Amino acid sequence: MLKNNIETFIACDKEFNEADIVLFGAPFDSTTSFRAGTRFGPSAIRHESFGIETYSPYQDKDMEDISVMDSGDIELAIGDTEGVLKQIEERTEIILENNKLPFMVGGEHLVTLGAFRAVQKKYPDVHIIHFDAHADLRENYLGVELSHASVIRRCWDIIGDGKIFQFGIRSGEKAEFMWAKDHTKMKKFSLDGIEEVIESLKGKDVYFTVDLDVLDPSVFPGTGTPEAGGVTFEELRKAATKVCRMCNIVGCDVNELSPHYDQSGVSTAVACKIIREMLLALNK
Numbered sequence: 001m002l003k004n005n006i007e008t009f010i011a012c013d014k015e016f017n018e019a020d021i022v023l024f025g026a027p028f029d030s031t032t033s034f035r036a037g038t039r040f041g042p043s044a045i046r047h048e049s050f051g052i053e054t055y056s057p058y059q060d061k062d063m064e065d066i067s068v069m070d071s072g073d074i075e076l077a078i079g080d081t082e083g084v085l086k087q088i089e090e091r092t093e094i095i096l097e098n099n100k101l102p103f104m105v106g107g108e109h110l111v112t113l114g115a116f117r118a119v120q121k122k123y124p125d126v127h128i129i130h131f132d133a134h135a136d137l138r139e140n141y142l143g144v145e146l147s148h149a150s151v152i153r154r155c156w157d158i159i160g161d162g163k164i165f166q167f168g169i170r171s172g173e174k175a176e177f178m179w180a181k182d183h184t185k186m187k188k189f190s191l192d193g194i195e196e197v198i199e200s201l202k203g204k205d206v207y208f209t210v211d212l213d214v215l216d217p218s219v220f221p222g223t224g225t226p227e228a229g230g231v232t233f234e235e236l237r238k239a240a241t242k243v244c245r246m247c248n249i250v251g252c253d254v255n256e257l258s259p260h261y262d263q264s265g266v267s268t269a270v271a272c273k274i275i276r277e278m279l280l281a282l283n284k
Contacts, residue, residue: 001016001017002016002022002069002071002094002095003016003071004016004069004070004071004072006072007046007047008023008046008070009023009045009046009049009068009070009272009275010049010050010052010054010063010272010276011054011062011063011064011066011068012063012068012069012070012279013069013070014067014068014069015069016069016071016098016100018067018069019067019068019069019100020066020067020068020100020101020283021066021067021068021069021100021101021103021279021282021283022068022069022071022095022100022101022102022103023068023069023070023071023103023104023105023279024070024071024072024073024074024091024095024102024103024104024105025041025042025043025045025046025072025073025074025104025105025106025107026042026073026074026076026084026088026104026105026106026107026111026114026115026253026255027039027040027041027042027043027073027074027076027106027107028076028078028084028106028107028108028110028111029107029108029224029258030078030079030081030084030108031081031108031110031141031146031147031148031149032108032148032224033141033142033147033148033149033225034224034225035224035225035258035261036224036258037224037258037259037260037261038106038107038108038223038224038255038256038257038258039078039107039108040258040259040260041105041106041107041255041256041257041258041259041271042073042105042106042107043073044257044259044268045105045257045268045271045272045275046070048259048265048268048269048272049272049275049276051265051269051272052269052272052273052276054276056276056277056280058237058241058277059241059277059280059281061280061283062280063276063279063280066279066280066283067283068103068279071091074087074088074091076088081110081146082146084111084114085110085111085113085114085117085146086114087114088104088111088114088115088118089114089115089117089118090118092104092114092115092117092118092119092251093118093121096118096119096122096251101249101250101251101252101282102115102118102119102251102252103251103252103253103275103278103279103282104251104252104253104254104255105253105254105255105275106253106254106255106256106257107255107256108148108224108255108256109132109136109148109151109209109211109255109256110146110147110148110151111253111255112151112155112209112253112255113146113151113154113155115207115251115253116128116155116158116207116209116251117158118251119207119250119251120158120159120207122250123205123250125204125205126159126163126204126205126206126207126250126251127159127163127164127165127201127204127205127206127207128152128155128159128163128164128165128206128207128208128209129165129167129194129197129201129206129207129208129209129243129247130152130164130165130166130167130209130211131167131168131191131209131210131211131214131236131239131240132152132166132167132168132169132209132210132211132213132214133168133169133170133171133211133213133214133225133227133230134149134169134171134172134211134213134225134227135152135166135169135171135172135173135176135177135180135186136148136149136150136151136152136153136172136211137150137152137153137156137172137176137179137180137183137184138150138153138172138173138175138176139153152164152166152184156183156184161182161183161184162185164183164184164185165184165185165187165197165201166180166184166185166186166187167186167187167190167191167193167194167214167239168187168189168190168191168214168230168231169186169187169188169189170188170189170227170229170230171225171227185197189229190231190235191214191231191235191236191239194239194242194243195242198242198243198246198247201247201248203248204248205248205250206243206247206248206249206250207249207250207251207252208240208243208244208247208249208251208252208253209252209253209255210236210240210252210253210254210255210274210278211255211256212254212255212256212257212267212270212271212274213225213226213227213230213256214230214231214236215230215231215232215233215236215270216228216229216230216231216232217230219232219233219270220233220262220266220267220270220271221261221262221266221267222257222258222259222260222261222262222266222267222268223256223257223258223261223267224256224258224261225256233270233273233274236274237273237274237277240274240277240278240281241277241278241281242281244278244281244282245281245282245284249282252278252282254271254274254275254278257271
């Protein structure tokens with residue numbers, strides 16, 4: 001049984017046996033291709049979450065009224081990428097075996113693969129909704145198949161065509177965009193069309209992964225690979241809330257905050273608020 005972390009995300013202080021959702025951090029950034037630092041994201045989010053309220057006026061819900069446990073960061077074997085993914089998979093399995101919802105905070109985007117492996121074992125017909133600036137569909141990055149630049153391609157290796165829905169994508173190699181035409185359903189530049197996808201996935205299991213660099217750098221500069229032309233906070237909040245509230249979410253994650261690239265702390269505050277809104281929306 002998992003134990004509570006000493007410092008938790010706001011109001012995520014329930015015991016494991018009474019929690020419906022279990023939060024955990026995956027502080028890993030060893031495959032980052034530009035600016036490292038996402039390993040510091042989970043602890044920064046946890047610490048800075050006390051700067052926002054537990055109550056959401058957007059949803060008229062309060063974190064104090066839902067059952068979430070923060071099980072802390074996994075002590076990852078940095079330097080062993082496959083070993084790290086296995087550790088994440090094992091933490092996710094513990095949560096799933098106890099019929100709870102895993103909510104992971106990264107870390108670079110590759111951490112999604114570890115959690116998704118566990119989710120797909122329990123829910124073989126799972127689909128993915130993916131918000132990101134980057135396609136993450138490379139076969140490899142500089143010869144390395146396990147990379148944050150190829151994480152969605154590795155997820156596709158597991159579930160195949162027609163099950164991955166990508167939104168906000170505005171960066172990647174030409175080959176990634178060409179490949180996506182035949183293998184994923186990609187919406188470039190915006191989150192438009194999310195309602196139609198949610199409708200099409202009714203009754204299906206969904207894994208939801210949010211790379212925070214889907215936001216415009218003017219809103220969220222604290223990330224390793226900022227890409228101009230992103231969505232606003234309000235666009236992300238509305239779309240992420242709809243996905244969490246209306247889809248049958250069986251696992252989710254939020255990743256790619258590098259807090260030290262934004263000394264104002266605004267990026268961390270944005271991450272905290274998105275996570276709060278997602279957690280409240282998941283409480284059906």
